[in-house]
Amino acid sequence: MKINWGTGIVIAFALFMTFILYFVFEVQSNSKYDNDLVVEEYYKHDSHFQEEMARIQNAHDLQQKPSIVYSEEGVKVAFPANFESDKIKGNILLYRPSNKKFDFNTQIMLSNSALLIPKDKLVKGRWDVNMEWQYNGTKYLTKEVIYVN
Known part of the structure; x- marks a missing residue:
């Protein structure tokens, strides 16, 4: 053939x-x-973009900013000493871009003006940390990217 x-x-x-x-x-x-989608309810999230930018600007304008750092114990969130710990309210979203099953929220509860998220709750790789917090009636948003080894 x-x-x-x-x-x-x-x-x-x-x-x-x-x-x-x-x-x-x-x-x-x-x-x-x-x-899956990166963010659930994408359009609803996008409609609050201007408000989010204002909170990011508020955090950027601070003289002393909170720090989000990865150490051997885990992720340490430290606020400057001039902030009164009992007046800080908010939550921290640890977002895993590669897999939403690992995402979790935690409330900001400070001891000695710091918060530690233990290493055993974190999987190795990239994490996006979004800290939404309020101090003296002003809303702030701090975003950081950390890498867990």
Whole structure:
């Protein structure tokens, strides 16, 4: 049996389309390739963008800023000594861009003007830390990226 150019091209296209469709179905059906949205309710989140920028600017304008640092014990959030610890309210979102199953919130409860998030709660890799806090009626938002070893 002899195959001419036209038949060969059709067979090549059919094999290529089969190859592509196989990978599309594999990615959609296998939970290993989880392709969720980065943020739930994206448009609702985006509508509050200007308010978020104002809180970030408030945090940027501070003379002494809180620090978010990774150490051997875990993530340490330290506020300057001139802040009264009992007047600071808010929460910290630790967001894992690669897998939302590891995301978690924690309330800001300071001891000696610092908060420690233990290392055993954190998986190795990149973490986005969003700290939403309020002091004397002013709202602040501090964002940091940390890498856990």
